[in-house]
């Protein structure tokens with residue numbers, strides 16, 4: 001038996017990988033009402049199973065985070081609901097990112113999903129975030145975007161995550177007076193479609209860590225770059 005829902009989570013990319021495990025983790029904790037976005041609800045079987053098991057606590061929304069109308073429709077559906085945590089999890093890592101095989105169109109798409117969309121979501125849900133007692137925006141970034149790690153390759157992905165880090169750092173400054181905490185997180189190297197089978201941790205461990213960090217954040221944490229295990233990440 002879980003406790004009645006008292007807080008609201010909005011989660012993007014909830015149909016597979018880390019996002020699906022985050023939905024499971026917040027449900028398991030009790031006390032959370034989850035609005036789970038995914039591009040194609042008709043193909044999100046695992047997420048649909050969760051919603052069927054928790055009809056009063058998990059609502060699935062068709063959400064393409066690169067589409068302004070789709071994001072606006074979610075904001076409209078939420079109405080005046082206070083949003084305690086916005087978790088920008090949706091992300092892409094396209095192939096063709098080496099110097100010999102650079103796909104610039106794919107790079108632009110990666111910037112749309114990984115960099116622009118978290119800002120679009122944050123701005124669209126700003127009214128609902130303002131209504132919450134302890135509002136938090138958590139954007140899943142990556143160690144691959146850290147300027148402190150001089151690595152090559154994956155140009156599109158690395159630059160899109162470095163850019164979202166900088167955008168969220170600015171947002172943290174701008175939203176501080178509104179009481180909204182903004183952080184970016186590295187979720188670990190995780191065994192998902194993106195991370196691959198030889199990654200270091202499973203999605204359950206990553207999601208458990210992100211849940212613990214996200215739900216413990218206060219305004220004093222705003223502007224931080226954190227890891228799934230709560231440790232600081234270098235910028």
Ligand SMILES: NC(=O)c1ccc[n+]([C@@H]2O[C@H](COP(=O)([O-])OP(=O)(O)OC[C@H]3O[C@@H](n4cnc5c(N)ncnc54)[C@H](OP(=O)(O)O)[C@@H]3O)[C@@H](O)[C@H]2O)c1
Pocket residue numbers: 012013014015016017018019038039040063064065066088089090091092113140141142143186187188189190191192193194195196199
């Ligand atoms: N796995 C790792 O090792 C790792 C490491 C560092 C950072 N990350 C970050 O962690 C986050 C989750 O990664 P993951 O490993 O769980 O990846 P994943 O298994 O590939 O899942 C990506 C999720 O993002 C969704 N998505 C992609 N484009 C979207 C769009 N335009 N609108 C809405 N949703 C969209 C996907 O939906 P569809 O099913 O519709 O494609 C899917 O739900 C990403 O931000 C990723 O960059 C992952």
